[in-house]
Amino acid sequence: MSGNTIESHGSDDGRKVSAWDWWQGLVNFERRQPSFEELKLQRIRDILRALDNPHFKLKCLHVAGTKGKGSLCAFLDSILRQGGQKVGLFTSPHLENINERFMINGIPISNEDLSYRIQEVREAANAIVGEPPTFFEVATAAGFLHFKNCKIDWAVLETGLGGRLDSTNVCLPIGCAITSISLDHTKQLGDTVEKIAGEKAGILKTGIPAVSGVRERGPKEIIRLQAKKMNSPLWELDEEIRIIN
Numbered sequence: 001m002s003g004n005t006i007e008s009h010g011s012d013d014g015r016k017v018s019a020w021d022w023w024q025g026l027v028n029f030e031r032r033q034p035s036f037e038e039l040k041l042q043r044i045r046d047i048l049r050a051l052d053n054p055h056f057k058l059k060c061l062h063v064a065g066t067k068g069k070g071s072l073c074a075f076l077d078s079i080l081r082q083g084g085q086k087v088g089l090f091t092s093p094h095l096e097n098i099n100e101r102f103m104i105n106g107i108p109i110s111n112e113d114l115s116y117r118i119q120e121v122r123e124a125a126n127a128i129v130g131e132p133p134t135f136f137e138v139a140t141a142a143g144f145l146h147f148k149n150c151k152i153d154w155a156v157l158e159t160g161l162g163g164r165l166d167s168t169n170v171c172l173p174i175g176c177a178i179t180s181i182s183l184d185h186t187k188q189l190g191d192t193v194e195k196i197a198g199e200k201a202g203i204l205k206t207g208i209p210a211v212s213g214v215r216e217r218g219p220k221e222i223i224r225l226q227a228k229k230m231n232s233p234l235w236e237l238d239e240e241i242r243i244i245n
Contacts, residue, residue: 050124054148064163065179088147117142164202201226
C-alpha cells in the first residue's frame with residue numbers, strides 16, 4: 001500500500017510523509033484502549049465540515065451492539081444488493097486487508113482510491129486547530145467520502161466502539177439497529193450491561209425508527225427509555241419481532 005500512496009506536506013518535522021504513513025501513525029484505539037475523556041465527536045465533525053459534510057449526502061443504516069453487529073451489517077448489505085441497490089458497507093476490524101473496511105457491492109476500495117481519500121482527510125485535518133484525529137476517525141471520514149463519490153444508494157455503517165461517542169454517530173440514518181448487549185470495553189462504556197446499553201442506544205435519533213435484538217431485561221429497558229426520549233419508533237425482538245424456526 002505505501003508505494004501507492006500520495007505524498008503530502010504537513011508532517012511535524014517538515015518532511016514529506018505519505019498519507020498512508022500519516023494515517024498509520026495516528027493514535028489507534030483498536031490497539032490502545034482509550035480513556036473516556038478521549039472519546040469525542042467534535043474532531044470528526046470539524047473534519048467532515050471541512051470536507052463539505054459528505055455523510056449528510058448518504059442514506060444510512062446504522063448498527064451498534066456488542067455481538068452480532070458485523071453479521072447484521074452483512075445481512076443488510078446482502079438484502080439491499082439483492083434488491084438492486086448500490087451499497088456501501090463500512091465495518092471494522094478487517095480480516096486480511098484494511099481495504100475490506102470500505103466495500104461497495106462487495107468490492108473493497110482500491111489502494112489508489114483509499115490513498116486519495118486519506119489524503120483528502122489529511123488535508124482537512126491539517127487545516128483544523130486542535131488535536132489530530134484518531135485512526136478510526138480518519139477511516140470514518142474516508143469511508144463517507146468514498147461512498148459519496150461513488151454515488152451509492154445506501155450506506156450500512158457499523159459502529160467501532162460503543163455508539164454515542166463513536167465517530168460513525170455523526171451520520172443521519174434512515175434507520176438504526178442494536179444487536180445483543182454484554183460486557184465489553186467496560187472502562188470506556190461502563191461496568192454494567194445497563195450502562196453499556198445506554199452508550200449503544202446513543203445512536204438512536206429523533207423520530208428515526210430502530211430495531212433492537214436485546215433480550216436481557218435491564219438493557220432492554222434502557223433502550224426503550226432512550227427510544228421514548230427520542231420519539232423513535234422501536235421494534236423489539238420477542239415483542240414486535242418473532243423468529244420462528
